[in-house]
Amino acid sequence: MSELIQAVIHSEEKLDLRQFILDLRAKEQKYLLRNDIERAFAEYCHKHEKPASFYNSSHLGNLIYYTQEIILEEESICTIVRPQIAIQQAYRIDEEMGVEPMSVQDLLDVRDRFVDRYFPHEGDVFEIDFKPFYDYSPTIRDPKNIGKGLQFLNRYLSSKLFQDPQKWLESLFQFLRLHSANGMQLLINDRLKTKENLSKSVKQALAYVNRVNPETPYSEFRFDFQGLGFEPGWGNTASRVKETLEILDELIDSPDHQTLEAFISRIPMIFKIVLVSVHGWFGQEGVLGRPDTGGQVVYVLDQARSLEKQLQAEFEQQGLDVLGVHPQVIILTRLIPNSDGTLCNQRLEKIRGTDNGWILRVPFREFNANVTQNWISRFEIWPYLETYALDAEKELLAQMQGKPDLVIGNYSDGNLVAFLLARRLKVIQCNIAHALEKSKYLFSNLYWEDLEDRYHFSLQFTADLIAMNAANFIVSSTYQEIVGTEDGVGQYESYSCFTMPQLYHVVHGIELFSPKFNLVPPGVNEAVYFPHTREELRLHGMRDRLEELAFTLEDPDHVFGKLDEPDKRPIFSMARLDRIKNLSGLVECFGKSKELQQRCNLILVAGKLRPEDSNDTEEIAEIHKLYQLIDEYNLYGKIRWLGVRLSKSDSGEIYRVIADRQGIFVQPALFEAFGLTILEAMISGLPPFATQFGGPLEIIQHGKNGFLINPTNVEETADILLAFIQKCDRDPQYWQQLSERAIQRVYSCYTWKIHTNRILTLSKIYGFWNYSSQENREDLLRYIEALFYLVYKPRAQQLLEKHNQL
Structure with a gap:
């Protein structure tokens, strides 16, 4: 039994636990998550006049602190305790305060019953269990070392x-x-x-x-x-x-x-790299701000440039110039025939700033031209990925004149394609997924059937399980991306065990203590994003144009709102218009604070201005919501909404334009896996205020080089913003101090040189591990293939049949 529960049961607080459970039963809510549990316990302490010490340090208070979930059943409760990061335990507590541990299977059955999807008379549900395949591999013991696989x-x-x-x-x-290049022996x-x-x-x-x-x-x-x-090398x-x-x-x-x-790390063994980013509009211009396109495009392009540069430097140091060896980096993405004026219908496009870096676009097969000729939402592309991988393999082999040495997947779809390619080509596979949808949508696995028509989570979560277990190594931007914090589970941790009722039970979905996990945060493109004080690098024509766009330009097609007092301190944010990015929450925060409105203007760069110009349902909903909030709080004259797609160079300069006026950057996402825009703002010199939910926790040192906010508490967020602004007014040097610390934080930890050097070292070490350990992964890969062909592929075929009816 958990020591936390045992301490309560064997003390007088056992009666408090019984009463707390009775109080919970009086509520309508039967499934409580951590925030719900803490709120209910605070209400219990207040109702029963408990001292503050009881809430904070009693045995029951300690148990509540580590409890992640409570599910109320008719005659008992199921409680999930997380005594330390990456470790979860489930217990059933009956009405007589009897406690018994629950197996993972029991827990998943309870969750099925909660959504009325438990039918024992129909036989057992399919169980997915990857644990046996990790038993013969070395594992990390201490949770604090998770992510330090190398x-x-x-x-x-x-x-x-x-x-x-x-x-x-x-x-x-x-x-x-083993090693050779262009048919010539090395080493x-x-x-x-x-x-x-x-x-x-x-x-x-x-x-x-x-x-x-x-x-x-x-x-x-x-x-x-x-x-x-x-030999050379x-x-x-x-x-x-x-x-x-x-x-x-x-x-x-x-x-x-x-x-x-x-x-x-000095061995020349990586020469050709493929970066896979299938969904979205992938290009170098005219794509940012479009649905399914944003930070990932910027990330992958910057990563490609930096990888080539790093390889070139390595080849020179290794002496491979005598052999005429040059690196090749290809970004594999989707070709979109109806490209809406972008270059997404071009098969091959040179990556700017590279010698031999290319965007290779491969189309989806034309099962239905009405669908495959057009952009398809990231939630709808699953039926096309297997044939896409087969077609892409031929294109890559022809373009590269041989197979790659490393395949890096991005996001769920790109990682699935990376698995299919790496499996066929027998090369190293790297998995990158900074934003897993399972963490974004509450109870998305429990209610997957209700959400299936819109999101197709059964396909996405299955693809995630396949790719993350097949990968030779996984790159994560932050520790909490893997295992979260004391307050909540991480993105990958959420795949440890879960149920998709009536589809399957995941008993052990990923080994969090595997050395395949590595922390490698991305960098910032220093040629585009640099401090606003670097006057010698700035183009005054660009600055003047963007300053006018941000503060004074009247253009009803691209700008909403005329500022009454353009010289007030700007609060700035730039993001896609979707629910998770929560720009509407920032507008509500600004609208509810009269003092913020008196001192500041709110400047947003976000998507489109008109719902009829968008075909993305979330974006349309957010557009309507923004107009509603502006009207509700009468923000006319105090807000500017720029419905523009800024080029990369323009996005870099607009941060600096805001910094020239000692503005601040706010990133109010409900959850942010990492936060590349935060780094871009920081290196430009803007003090950042960013969500405490996700990656920003590891980027920002609160109060030193920025501030963490709870975007769900708009009043508290407004108070944090106001406190900073008031301190800046009292001390003219305060803004400058925060600005300089923000810049230094990026240069010391988040550059692409650091990132790509680590990626290449990881590729080599894991390549050596695969060879020297002679670890037989074939049984694991066969199990994964069974999951692909027996679960993923039939469901993908069903979705394809729906598409063919459109």
Whole structure:
């Protein structure tokens, strides 16, 4: 039994627990989540005149603090306790205060009964359980180390090297023989026949380069090195070659995790990369602000540029220029024939700022031209992804003249396609999903049948399970993206166990303690987003144009609202118009605070101005809501709503224009997986005020370089904004101090160079792990394929039949 429950049951507070349960039964709500539970307990303490100490530090208070869910049944309650991050336990408490632990299967049955979808006479429901496939892999023990997979794996591998040096030296030797580029052997050649030859030859090669001028180019002693058994890839100069060989020599003689990472990260083994981002309008211009398109497009484009740049730097240091080796990065996305004036109907588009980076667009097959010729919502594209992956494979092999070394998926659909490609091509698969829909929509799995016609969660959640378990490694922007906080579960944690009533039970959906999870936050494009004080980089024509757009331009087609006092401090926000981004919540916050209206103007860059111009249901609803709030709070003259699609360079400058006026940036999302716009605002010099729900918790140090807000509490949010503005008025230096700290925070932690260097190191370490461990993943992959063909594919076919009727 949980120590938390045991402490209550074995004390006088047992009576309080009984009474609290009776009070809960008097309410209509039968399924309570954490916030509901805490609110109900506060009401209980007030009603029964309990002291503050009882609420905060009693045995029952402690139990309530760690309780995530309570489900009220007729003769008992089911309580889910989370004593620590990533660990959940379920218990049934009956009317006599008897307590018994519940299995995962029992818990999922209770949830099915809650939505009247439990029919035991019809047989057991299909159970999905991935736990057995992780039993033979190393796992992290301490929850605080979740997301540090690379460090864990390095320590694990180096310990294996130390325990059985001969076996692991053989693995290392054979691994070095694998690598080639453009058909040319790298690293070692056939003159080195055994692992003993390798150790001896490394020392001979070190003796050789010690006699050479450190600045001597590799090309001048390349053929001497071939005689010793070494091919290109060790370095571009004698000095660099010496460094790399010294690391290998140390790894052979006395392995440790730092030496292992240092050496593997220098091996040339990643040359061609595919980034998969299927849904949405993917392009370099004219797409931002369109449905299903936003931060992901910016993220993937910046990542592609940075990956090529990082690979180019690596190839130069590795001395591969003598072979004429160049990296290739392709973004794989969907071709949209009816492209609405964008370039999304072009098969191939060069990525600006790259030498060999391309957007490769592959169309969906024309099962129904009325559908596949047009943009399709991310919730509707599932029937096309299998055939898309088959077609994309042919296009990629032709374009790359060979297979990629790494496939990186983005979002649920991109990750599913990445799995299908990686499985067929037998290459490393990386999973990235900063925004999983399961976390956004409350009870989306419980009520999936009611939501299926609109969202098709049965397909999406199944695709997520497939991709995240198949991936060699998973990249997360934040720790809480994986396992949440003490207050709530993380995005990936929500897949640990859940029910899709009458479809399946997920008994163990993902191993959170697997070393496949790694924290690698994205960066900011420093060529576009930079501090407003960098006058030498700014274009005055652009500044003047955007300043006019933000504050004074009268253009009824693209701007709503004329400011009575344009010189007041601007509160600025820029986001898509959908429910989660919650711009309507910011407008309500502003509308309810007369003092904010007196001191500030509200400037929004968001979507379209007219509902008839949109075909996205959430956007249409938010447009109506914004107009309603503006009218309700009479915000005319105090708000400007820019219904424009800003280019990337314009979006960078508009942050700086707001910063010139000592404005502030507010990101009021109900949930934000990471928050790239927050980084963009911060590096521009804008003090950020961002949601406390999600990634901003790890970006912003509250009160130091920004502020965290609860967007569901508009009065409290207004108070936080006002307190900052009042302090700025009292101390003219305060805004500047926050601005400088925000800028420094980004430069120290969130650059693309840091990000891509980590991605490439991860790819190499996990590649080495797959080879050296000889871990047989075939049983796991076969299980995943069964899930794909027996659950995903039939449901995708049903959706396709509906599309064909349109």
